Structure formats: C-alpha cells, structure tokens
Amino acid sequence: MELFVWALDSEVKSLHRHNVRLRIIGDISRFNARLQERIHKAEALTGNNTGLTLNIAANYGGRWDIIQGVQQLAVQVQEGRLRAEQIDEEMLSQQICMHELAPVDLVIRTGGEHRISNFLLWQIAYAELYFTDVLWPDFDEQDFEGALHAFANRERRFGGTDSGVDNA
Numbered sequence: 001m002e003l004f005v006w007a008l009d010s011e012v013k014s015l016h017r018h019n020v021r022l023r024i025i026g027d028i029s030r031f032n033a034r035l036q037e038r039i040h041k042a043e044a045l046t047g048n049n050t051g052l053t054l055n056i057a058a059n060y061g062g063r064w065d066i067i068q069g070v071q072q073l074a075v076q077v078q079e080g081r082l083r084a085e086q087i088d089e090e091m092l093s094q095q096i097c098m099h100e101l102a103p104v105d106l107v108i109r110t111g112g113e114h115r116i117s118n119f120l121l122w123q124i125a126y127a128e129l130y131f132t133d134v135l136w137p138d139f140d141e142q143d144f145e146g147a148l149h150a151f152a153n154r155e156r157r158f159g160g161t162d163s164g165v166d167n168a
Helices: 002-017 033-046 062-078 089-093 141-152
Strands: 020-025 052-057 106-109 128-131
Touching: 002 020, 002 033, 020 033, 062 089, 106 141, 128 141
Parallel strands: 020 052, 106 128
Antiparallel strands: none
C-alpha cells in the first residue's frame, strides 16, 4: 500500500496538469485512513478534469460491485423512497462503479488467460473480449493495434442474434 500512496503523491499532479480525471474504483473502506485520505484528495483535485478518465481498480471485484449496488437500492426500499418492483436494470446500473462512463466496448486480456476473473462483471455484459498470450509488460503498440483490428472486424450484436438467424 505504501507504493500506492507514493504513486498517488508523485503522479496525481501530473495527471491534473494533463487534464486527466482520476477515479479509484473498489472498496477503499478497507484501506488505512492515510491511504483513503490520499485517494479522496487525488479524486477531488482531478474531479473536474475533462481530458480523459483514468480508472484504477483497487480492492475491486465485480461481485462486490453488484452487491454494493443492490445494497444501496435496498436501503432506498427500506427508507420508503423506492418500491422493490420499481428496480430495473437501469436503476441498478446507476449504482455500479463507472456508471457515468460509456459502456465498455473491448476487454483485452493479456498473459494467455481466458477468463474475466471477477472484473467489471456488469459493465462488460456486451463488451467484446480479446485474449492474447502476450504478457502485460510486453504488450506494445503493435499488439494494441492488433486488438483494435480484431475488434473492428467483429459484428457487434449486444446480446441479440444476427439478422440471418430465424428468431421464431
């Protein structure tokens, strides 16, 4: 965690100068108070930046993300601000990490792994998955271009079937 504190301290000003908004997604409540304070300060400093958003997953899991969203809705039901039958996908989507960002289009998994490992389970429901044997430290611009080329050549159906299949 000291490395995380050091990185926040050393890099957040540079991110801010370059108009990058920093977001830490995950259960930061389990971090020590000093690290939580640094995270909050870094997010506050960069919160109005519009160039791009850098999301760092720290103590994050897709199942945790969905559960915390359900818990937030359950509190609203318990307080009488919401009826259980009003809950739908869109409402839950608004409680999930990164809800304010565009949907994930492409997930690149390096290192020969062919699983998503509890990462962004809700957010990648309709994302295209790209798997490569290249290890992350070796993943370069050429590898990235290959992933983008593969993505560009896919037919995206967002859960539907292609038009040539009889849906009857």
